[in-house]
Amino acid sequence: MSHCEPEATGSIATGTLHVAFVGSPNAGKTTLFNALTGLRAKTANYPGVTVSRREGRVDLGGRPVTLVDLPGTYGLDAISPDEQIVADALRGEIPGVDRPDAIAVVADAATLERSLLFMADVLRLGLPTSLIVTMTDELAVRGGSLDLELLAAAIGVPVVGVIGHRGIGLDDVRNLLGNPEGWTSPVLPPPAESGRRSAWVASVLRSAYRPPGRDRRTRRVDAVLLHPVWGVLVFVAVMLTFFQAIFTLAAPLIDGLDSAFNSLSALLKDHLSGWLGELLGDGVVAGVGGVLVFLPQITLLFLILTVLEKVGYLARAAFLADRLMGRFGLEGRSFVSMLSSFACAIPGIMSTRTIPSERRRIATMMAAPLMTCSARLPVFTLLISAFVPNQQVLGPVRTQGLALFGLYVLGAVSGLVYAGVLNMFALSGSAAPVIMELPPYRRPTLRAVLLQTWDGAWSFIRKAGTVILASSLVLWLMLNISFGTPPQGLDTVQRDSWKLEHSVAGEMGKGMETVFSPLGFEWRTNVAVIGSLAAREVFVTTLALSTAAESENSLPARLHELRNDDGSKVYDAATVAAILVFFVYALQCFSTVAVLRRETNSWKWPAIAFGSMFVLAYAGALIARVVVHAVT
């Protein structure tokens, strides 16, 4: 599966001038990049790897220049996959991608000393290099000062200052980037050995720079947010608000989209006769629509995460959770990835790229699918509302809500333990250092927040248009190609039901009964489990389809009415408990498997995840069924 966009890759080969932006995370690199390229930037992936770069072609004084925004990095001795890409790109070691013609190092004025250590390494690469110093306004407010001309003379390269979010200094940057042939270069490359490198930085800064005073505002906020008591309370409150917002604010939008897709599906089936209408209506619109309805929820999740990240809180959350995560072989940043996985494991897994340690990165990716993603929610909601009596427990807390919360906790705790067990028995290799920067608290610009949220939402839409579209079509075919002809005298609904029972999927469902009958799953459940392989929420639509012939009642009522040959209920409490637990553990999601394959670059980890989570799901469901049987 290649996400390489032809336009983006093509532009690299055409011979226009390429200037790469590099710098540490939080240096204002992306803000500056967005200010220069506007909305013309494209996100593309490097061939063969999954680290994305943003590229934008701009016109600088009549000359077309392609700007490339590389991931944030602290050094060229890379310790994370993201950083490796930066090092390889700057050295021209990525096959199929030209080496940039020039490098612009972007540095935050407040932490200029550290950025110049990195600058020293970049200068030794021998490419034309310039320095763009951002947030000079913050430097002045905190009592520091910087003389750009003196600094340029001391380093031997051009230096410009910019306040990216206010657009001040952008013209200087444009003039600079349009003419790298005119850039000066140092007479001697800076030293490599760390002591002498540090001395070099001190010498070039000596007369040009006065470092800022301490950031009092950030420290005052941190005195509360990192406090042993208040900090933990705020942390819990932020997490509760996060979940509450995702599930309540998005609900009406999800319902609206759902009915829109249903009408569209019905419209297609009414106006296009025969199999084409059904293919488009049931296969394409219902299949892809069933997933796209979660777009509001996922967009909201990205929005909240983007705001928390840009304000600087996610770094604090990672700091607070680090020790706890460490017990399970994980780290603070794993917590952030797992938080994203509550909407969808895919962005969660992709966000592990900033985790330097391969070992902790794999542990985090493997735990991510056990977080209760939004696709499980329709399944849980259907079964809980149909089978769990809604009694009041305490105040607003009721049994149904408690049951749902219990499933979330079961998933999260299992994910941590799973990571811990993997770390102990299956993972080896070095644990790279855990060093996280706590950036100053900043108010993000609306534009930056919206751009990043859109990036996340768009990758989800793209997934719906490719993987999910393809699997919906395959599933539709499996449900609609049937063996034999239905007996005479059946009405339309009964015919559909007969056809489904004798379809490829129906026969597979019956074949699976030997394996799944201990869990109480009969063929309808099995077909729905097959369906859920495309996306978990397809379970609900498939179950609706396969029980449609039983009666005109609603789906929950039909589930109650279904009887086995001996007259017992097909869906009794024990079986429902087994299905719920099965869905907590099973990795029935092709997209997650595909992303695990891409991100780990091997089939080993997705195979282990799929196999072991199936065993957990089966064993857990069996235990749940036996226990519920015993108590009811």
Added chain:
Amino acid sequence: MKSSRRVVDGVMALCDAPVGAVVTVVEVQPGPHGQGRRLEDLGIVAGTEVTVERRAPLGDPTVYEVRRARLAVRRVDALLVQVAVGDAAEGAYVAL
């Protein structure tokens, strides 16, 4: 400069420095996984002043202020940094 935990008055590993202390880096060891180089990339080199700001509520990691940046470092990684505190800091700095 020789490796770890030599008995020098007031010289200790960074992770053992108390909260609130302002210390001076004496030496950064390379470490088994190249952590030392990363600490140096972040500006923690011999002679650098480091302020121990606060520990996480669960005791680890610790926030350090280095060259106006604030870094959270786990105990196991801060163990690689030898620092001098108080009077020893003056001596260590002169010795460089």
